[in-house]
Amino acid sequence: MADDRDLDQVRADIDAIDREIQSLLNRRAGCAQRVADIKLAEVQAAREQGDGDAEVVYYRPEREAQVLRGIMNRNEGPLADGTVAHIFREVMSACLALERPLQVAYLGPEGTFTQAAAIKHFGHAAVCVPHNTIDTVFAQVESGECNYGVVPVENSTEGMVSHTLDNFMDSPLKISGEVEMRISHHLLVAPGTDEAQVTRICAHQQALAQCRNWLDRHWPNVERDAVSSNGEAARIAAAEPGVAAVAGDMAAEQYQLEKLAEHIEDYADNTTRFLIVGREEVPPSGNDKTSIIVSSRNKPGALFALLDPFRRSGVSLTRIDTRPSRTEKWAYVFFIEFEGHMGDDRVSTILNELEEQSILLKPLGSYPQAVM
Numbered sequence: 405m406a407d408d409r410d411l412d413q414v415r416a417d418i419d420a421i422d423r424e425i426q427s428l429l430n431r432r433a434g435c436a437q438r439v440a441d442i443k444l445a446e447v448q449a450a451r452e453q454g455d456g457d458a459e460v461v462y463y464r465p466e467r468e469a470q471v472l473r474g475i476m477n478r479n480e481g482p483l484a485d486g487t488v489a490h491i492f493r494e495v496m497s498a499c500l501a502l503e504r505p506l507q508v509a510y511l512g513p514e515g516t517f518t519q520a521a522a523i524k525h526f527g528h529a530a531v532c533v534p535h536n537t538i539d540t541v542f543a544q545v546e547s548g549e550c551n552y553g554v555v556p557v558e559n560s561t562e563g564m565v566s567h568t569l570d571n572f573m574d575s576p577l578k579i580s581g582e583v584e585m586r587i588s589h590h591l592l593v594a595p596g597t598d599e600a601q602v603t604r605i606c607a608h609q610q611a612l613a614q615c616r617n618w619l620d621r622h623w624p625n626v627e628r629d630a631v632s633s634n635g636e637a638a639r640i641a642a643a644e645p646g647v648a649a650v651a652g653d654m655a656a657e658q659y660q661l662e663k664l665a666e667h668i669e670d671y672a673d674n675t676t677r678f679l680i681v682g683r684e685e686v687p688p689s690g691n692d693k694t695s696i697i698v699s700s701r702n703k704p705g706a707l708f709a710l711l712d713p714f715r716r717s718g719v720s721l722t723r724i725d726t727r728p729s730r731t732e733k734w735a736y737v738f739f740i741e742f743e744g745h746m747g748d749d750r751v752s753t754i755l756n757e758l759e760e761q762s763i764l765l766k767p768l769g770s771y772p773q774a775v776m
């Protein structure tokens with residue numbers, strides 16, 4: 405009996421806390437609505453002053469990163485830092501949707517890790533729309549059809565996604581954020597299928613590569629078929645008996661597939677990094693990265709000369725990749741990412757030096773380092 409009274413008491417406490425949380429959430433949402441009014445009034449004033457291009461920017465990645473970092477830093481548990489950050493991610497997503505619902509284009513179809521990355525970054529209140537190619541994702545944002553786009557840029561096992569890097573060469577879009585996702589693949593089949601029935605394994609070629617050793621060991625004689633995405637592989641597995649797909653949890657849920665084997669990626673820390681592309685530049689958040697494309701004259705020591713300003717300023721490079729320039733045979737452009745924001749003195753000094761010695765310098769944007 406005493407136990408029952410305890411249970412009732414604790415549940416009464418939970419009810420009271422829920423009422424408080426609910427009221428606080430709505431107070432917070434009211435503040436977000438006031439923020440939206442202020443942003444709108446500022447833009448109207450700018451337009452009246454003759455700035456005809458002024459547009460209201462509701463989504464503020466630098467502010468969201470600061471809010472999430474603050475929440476994680478002051479968290480005392482028992483909920484884990486990542487858990488509270490996810491909850492507040494959704495709270496901000498809902499508040500932003502009251503200001504203006506975001507349209508986000510991502511490399512689809514549904515059920516891919518890129519969709520999971522879009523939801524991780526923007527929350528469930530954003531309207532996420534799948535597109536078949538990286539080119540179309542860029543085009544949707546460039547035309548204003550969507551506010552932001554989400555594309556994969558590199559995988560810890562398989563390296564860079566060259567198509568994404570190539571798109572930046574001609575695009576006016578800016579990078580406004582990054583998302584990292586732990587990528588775990590499973591071998592998925594339609595319910596009731598057993599191992600002996602599987603005659604073909606479908607997946608995106610990156611997923612086949614990330615699970616190559618496991619597939620060689622367990623399924624050496626079964627045909628492997630590279631298809632346009634893991635979501636597409638899952639769709640085929642659901643429709644065709646005898647086909648298994650290598651794909652993640654979202655695809656398994658989406659197509660209601662069963663797992664013949666779980667976590668089959670060759671490297672346990674297999675991670676993919678995604679970029680958020682948008683039309684606006686992002687102010688400093690206090691912990692930022694900058695990405696640039698740079699190309700130098702084809703002469704001895706050219707790469708050393710490009711990197712030397714970073715060494716002298718003590719700025720850490722987080723990544724460097726090379727792509728053919730496409731305008732000149734055997735000429736290359738470098739994609740360089742480093743810590744800091746273009747507004748920082750150290751970074752602007754480096755960019756000025758690079759401008760002087762390179763034949764092309766294209767800043768792709770400064771953006772908050774991934775928080776969650």
Ligand SMILES: O=C(O)C(=O)C[C@]1(C(=O)O)C=C[C@@H](O)C=C1
Binds near residue numbers: 439440496497503
């Ligand atoms: O601070 C702002 O500019 C807001 O619009 C509020 C808020 C939030 O809910 O905290 C919502 C959306 C923005 O992307 C950033 C933060």
